[in-house]
Amino acid sequence: MIAVMGASGNTGRVVAETLLARGEKVRAIARHVDRLAPLARAGAEVAAGDAGDVSFLTRAFTGAEAAYTLIPPDLKASPFRAYQDRLGEATARALRDTRVRRVVLLSSVGADLPSGTGPIAGLHAQEARLRELGGDALFLRAGYFFENLFSSLPLVRSQGINGGALAPDVKLAMIASRDVGAAAAAALAGRDFSGVTVRELLGPRDLTMAEVTRVLGKAIGKPDLAYVQFPYEAFAAALAQAGLSKDLAGQYAEMVRGFNEGRIRTVAPRSPASTTPTTFESFAEALAAAYRAA
Numbered sequence: 001m002i003a004v005m006g007a008s009g010n011t012g013r014v015v016a017e018t019l020l021a022r023g024e025k026v027r028a029i030a031r032h033v034d035r036l037a038p039l040a041r042a043g044a045e046v047a048a049g050d051a052g053d054v055s056f057l058t059r060a061f062t063g064a065e066a067a068y069t070l071i072p073p074d075l076k077a078s079p080f081r082a083y084q085d086r087l088g089e090a091t092a093r094a095l096r097d098t099r100v101r102r103v104v105l106l107s108s109v110g111a112d113l114p115s116g117t118g119p120i121a122g123l124h125a126q127e128a129r130l131r132e133l134g135g136d137a138l139f140l141r142a143g144y145f146f147e148n149l150f151s152s153l154p155l156v157r158s159q160g161i162n163g164g165a166l167a168p169d170v171k172l173a174m175i176a177s178r179d180v181g182a183a184a185a186a187a188l189a190g191r192d193f194s195g196v197t198v199r200e201l202l203g204p205r206d207l208t209m210a211e212v213t214r215v216l217g218k219a220i221g222k223p224d225l226a227y228v229q230f231p232y233e234a235f236a237a238a239l240a241q242a243g244l245s246k247d248l249a250g251q252y253a254e255m256v257r258g259f260n261e262g263r264i265r266t267v268a269p270r271s272p273a274s275t276t277p278t279t280f281e282s283f284a285e286a287l288a289a290a291y292r293a294a
């Protein structure tokens with residue numbers, strides 16, 4: 001049996017669905033049972049509870065030969081790092097106590113750095129905790145999710161621009177989260193990683209916000225859609241206004257500065273193993289559908 005954390009989320013849902021389709025036994029983990037119902041119908045066992053609760057996670061991992069793990073975001077957490085540490089420690093402890101043999105961690109580009117990367121620093125710490133367990137661990141360091149663009153749609157709608165603190169011409173590895181889930185499922189089903197392995201997942205090619213905005217504009221019938229770069233302070237204030245904790249809003253600003261200044265970057269040259277299939281052009285259809293639906 002393979003335990004899957006975040007099984008109703010972007011990546012975990014794809015991990016669970018893909019494993020079930022391959023005939024694997026899956027235990028789907030998240031807090032809300034209703035959101036796990038489609039996986040239960042597809043044959044998954046459901047474990048509903050909070051990943052900050054070690055005894056829950058210990059039950060959820062018991063009997064698992066492998067696990068897909070992540071630190072789910074809580075946008076209101078403050079300080080965000082204390083929240084990440086609490087869930088990360090609970091996960092590591094439950095994995096240790098249940099002796100799960102193989103563990104995949106959803107990590108991020110930039111997790112090679114201990115600090116100065118905003119929320120990514122919490123994933124650096126989680127990689128360190130899982131290294132200490134001494135088992136077989138695969139750290140999937142994913143690029144910037146295409147899904148992040150969903151949060152730009154209200155701005156596009158209300159102001160007729162796309163914007164953020166990323167510089168328009170900085171090239172970033174950007175990826176569809178479904179490709180992250182597919183890579184994790186393939187590794188778990190293949191049972192083919194041993195020791196500690198770091199693998200970057202980078203999307204089909206690097207993209208700039210200027211290019212992303214052009215593709216998005218075309219998809220929503222606004223070919224002249226412009227990208228506007230905001231100062232870091234204004235960006236953090238807008239995130240706090242949208243409901244994020246002030247602390248997390250500031251951390252995101254730090255992360256974006258890390259991308260703009262070239263500190264957060266990939267550690268290995270792009271390769272077939274780090275290149276994933278879904279293009280932003282095809283993903284933009286989902287963004288356009290959401291834009292039209294609102």
Ligand SMILES: NC(=O)c1ccc[n+]([C@@H]2O[C@H](COP(=O)([O-])OP(=O)(O)OC[C@H]3O[C@@H](n4cnc5c(N)ncnc54)[C@H](OP(=O)(O)O)[C@@H]3O)[C@@H](O)[C@H]2O)c1
Nearest residue numbers: 006007008009010011030031032050051071072108144145
């Ligand atoms: N966005 C990016 O560009 C990017 C890039 C690289 C890495 N990442 C990493 O990706 C991770 C998020 O992955 P994702 O996008 O697949 O997740 P997601 O779509 O945000 O889904 C979160 C999942 O975790 C569950 N969950 C939330 N809080 C929980 C809790 N306290 N206890 C148990 N389950 C909980 C949710 O279901 P319930 O709400 O029902 O519990 C849901 O299934 C983060 O660690 C982030 O750092 C993101």
